[in-house]
Structures are given as C-alpha cells and as structure tokens.
Amino acid sequence: MSMIEVLFGSRKKTADTARERLQIILAHERSSTGGGMPDYLPALKEELLAVISKYVCISHEDIKVHLERQDNLEVLEVNIVLPEQQR
Numbered sequence: 185m186s187m188i189e190v191l192f193g194s195r196k197k198t199a200d201t202a203r204e205r206l207q208i209i210l211a212h213e214r215s216s217t218g219g220g221m222p223d224y225l226p227a228l229k230e231e232l233l234a235v236i237s238k239y240v241c242i243s244h245e246d247i248k249v250h251l252e253r254q255d256n257l258e259v260l261e262v263n264i265v266l267p268e269q270q271r
Contacts, residue, residue, distance in 0.1 A: 225249050232262065240266055 229249045236242055248263040 225251060232264070236264065242266065 229244075229247055232249075233242065233244065233247055236247075242264070246265040248261075250261045250263075252259045252261065
C-alpha cells in the first residue's frame with residue numbers, strides 16, 4: 185500500500201461503482217416484472233392476429249409469442265403457423 189492509501193484510504197474505481205449500480209437497477213427491473221410475461225405481449229399477439237387475419241385465415245392457437253431473457257438480453261420469439269395454400 186502506498187502512503188496516500190494509508191492516509192486517505194483506497195477509493196473504489198468508478199467502473200466498479202457503475203457496474204454495481206447497474207446490477208441493482210437490473211435486479212429491480214426484473215423483480216418488478218415478476219419474471220413473467222410483460223403486459224404488452226397479449227396485446228401484441230392480438231394485433232398480430234388482426235393484421236395477419238386480413239390476408240390468411242388463422243386462429244389464436246396459430247400464433248405463439250414468447251419472451252426469453254438471456255443474461256442482459258431479451259429475445260422476443262414469434263411463431264406463426266400459416267395454413268398450406270391451395271392451388
């Protein structure tokens with residue numbers, strides 16, 4: 185330890201402090217959503233169904249909307265089963 189650290193104590197680096205604050209914010213946001221499905225996903229599914237139904241006959245069961253969290257990323261997966269076209 186240097187003489188300055190002995191007299192004044194060592195200070196945390198700003199990057200470490202910023203990382204800790206970000207982790208706290210992320211933990212708070214994740215806990216506030218309950219880890220479940222966000223509020224907008226059911227509305228998104230309904231709007232997708234309405235738009236696609238203008239062009240193709242599909243039902244609610246043909247659309248699957250899934251949100252997955254991986255580390256610091258959120259992946260929105262939308263699967264739509266379209267009927268086979270008759271020629």
